[in-house]
Amino acid sequence: MLSIKKILVSAEGEHSIAAINRGFAVAKRAKAKVTLMNVIKPIPSSLSWWTDAASPAEIQDLLIQDHEAKLRHQIIEHGGDPDEHEVIVKVGDTAGLLAREVVEHDYDFVIRSGTAGKERNYLDSVSQSLMRNCPCPVWIMKPEIFGSFDRVMVAVDVEAGDKTHQSLNQEILEYAAAIAANDDAELHVVCVWDIWMEAALRRRSGDQEVDEMRAKHAADAKAKLESLVKEHVDPEVPVILHVANGTPAPQILGLVEHVHADLLVMGTVCRTGVAGFLIGNTAVTLLTQVPCSVLAAKPEGFVSPIQASSP
Secondary structure, eight states, X not given: OOOOOEEEEEOOSTTTHHHHHHHHHHHHHHTOEEEEEEEEOOOOGGGGGTOOSSOHHHHHHHHHHHHHHHHHHHHHHTTOOTTTSEEEEEESOHHHHHHHHHHHHTOSEEEEEOOTTOSSOOOOHHHHHHHHHOSSOEEEEOTTOOSOOSEEEEEOOTTOOSHHHHHHHHHHHHHHHHHHHHHTOEEEEEEEEXXXXXXXXXXXXXXXXXXXXXXXXXXXXXXXXXXXXXXXXXXXXXXXXXXXXXXHHHHHHHXXXXXXXXXXXXXXXXXXXXXXXXXXHHHHHHHHHOOSEEEEEOOTTOBOSSOOOOO
């Protein structure tokens, strides 16, 4: 079962309200703690050349205090208690500091708004860095989406044979089902299957044998998908199954557009047990082209290349 106790919301920029709204909505249901974090740029030391009113360090401190006050106001605006939630304002590199905060304080979730005004590829460099480096699930909200979702899609790999990726299937399905239930949304569950070297097999074995193989493969995929959904999704959640044949990325993208999905929940393929991230071709294509919000999770055992600071 999912357990969400600590949520980090990247709260910088004028378009962060979508992430803040969603962060507090999730926290309210899960009784979780929200940390609003903003990273600001350092004040240049050359500023001291043309003003004697305050030193660059003093101006920097004033800016930090101003941002902290604005974040505390957001907590109150969302019905939260500033003593129960937290605000953090740091100076430096946004992507690195956000990822380090996750690694050092063991968050269950990171939520951030993407770049506004883009139908696709709205994940900015910071969002992409979080996708690569954060060990916990990362949820990038499309800035134009402020309310509840109507259609949530999750892409699972029913052909995964190892326990690590089977566990990831379960995790992302449970996340998607919980979001669909909370938003009173449809849940679209997708799997894509393919037969390796089908063209060569047809030349060698003939169409009839391969067609029979395709029919069996499709039936097996559907049965596995139905079993997975039955085990991990509340029967009250409206579920629509999609069993597609072909290359995963274009098939999933086509279905996202066909059903007008508001959120795609997916897993990423990465090295486990070593510090580093190897995202698969399917995930790369989806993350750069998908027109909706994205929630991406990594398999158990992922080790972030971002190291915790020395005490």
